[in-house]
Amino acid sequence: MPAKAPDEGISNVQGSKLNYGKKNFPPPDGVENIMDILDCDPNPTKCMVFRTPFERLHYLKGEFDSLYNLINERGGVRELPLEVGTKLxxxxxxxxxxxxxxxxxxxxxxxxxxxxxxxxxxxxxxxxxxxxxxxxxxxxxxxxxxxxxxxxxxxxxxxxxxxxxxxxxxxxxxLEKTEAYVKESFEDLKTFQWTP
Missing domain, CATH: 1.20.5 (Single alpha-helices involved in coiled-coils or other helix-helix interfaces)
Known part of the structure; x- marks a missing residue:
């Protein structure tokens, strides 16, 4: 079976848009942000998505380096919800x-x-x-x-x-002796006889 034209599958990666073509194929499982896509096979039957920290998207690397580092400093985005809930x-x-x-x-x-x-x-x-x-x-x-x-x-x-x-x-x-002497002298004077 010939491969489908690029415009019928995943055909283009531009900035943050992913064109899935006319058949409207759903995005590959696990793809949350097109900014993480390194390469994608345009054949929807063999869709392989590789994640990378902006290694080949040089035009976005400068804008997202600081945000990426901040996310890594805070534990990254690979933690399970259970782990996050436990920490919470x-x-x-x-x-x-x-x-x-x-x-x-x-x-x-x-x-x-x-x-x-x-x-x-x-x-x-x-x-x-x-x-x-x-x-x-x-x-x-x-x-x-x-x-x-x-x-x-x-x-x-x-x-x-x-x-x-x-x-x-x-x-x-x-004083008593003096008084007695005076009395005795007075008696002597009374009996005194004076002769010239």
């Missing part, structure tokens, strides 16, 4: 774990902030009490100095009174 599930689980951890830390931070506010208020109250006690201490020190001066003055008055009203035993004995 793992990432979702990790996100949920991190979200839970973040929520717990945020709640704990709120508790710490509340406790900090309580302690700050208590500290302010204690500071007010400290200032009040300091004022009371200063006033007490002033009163103490006044009391000390009053005690010193009272001691001086007591010493003065003791010096005036209290006679020590030795002085008292001397």
């Amino acid at each position: 599930n793992e990432a979702s689980h990790q996100l949920a774990v991190e979200s839970t951890h973040y929520s717990a830390l945020k709640a704990k931070l709120g508790q710490v902030d509340s406790r900090c506010e309580e302690l700050l208020k208590k500290l302010q109250s204690l500071d007010v009490q400290r200032k009040d006690l300091s004022c009371q201490v200063v006033a007490s020190e002033d009163l103490l100095q006044e009391d000390e001066l009053a005690v010193i003055d009272l001691k001086g008055q007591i010493d003065t009174l003791n010096a005036i009203e209290v006679i020590d035993p030795t002085t008292q004995a001397n």
Whole structure:
């Protein structure tokens, strides 16, 4: 059987278009992007598609190099949907774990902030009490100095009174001896006979 004319099968590759001719043959299985086609037999009964990273499409290579590299950096396009789904599930689980951890830390931070506010208020109250006690201490020190001066003055008055009203035993004995001597002398004077 003679081969069919090119215009009846896959006849032309231009940019991103693939002309399948008048018979409208479906694209070969697995062909998703004509940009990946290296060569194709125009005979639809022997259709062979080779994939290549733009090795022979030089006029497109410069435009798609960066995109191709980016796709490879992110794992390429050959991963199975199951693998992608597994990675997505793992990432979702990790996100949920991190979200839970973040929520717990945020709640704990709120508790710490509340406790900090309580302690700050208590500290302010204690500071007010400290200032009040300091004022009371200063006033007490002033009163103490006044009391000390009053005690010193009272001691001086007591010493003065003791010096005036209290006679020590030795002085008292001397006074008694003097008094007895005066009385004896007075009696002698009464019986004294003076002769010129």
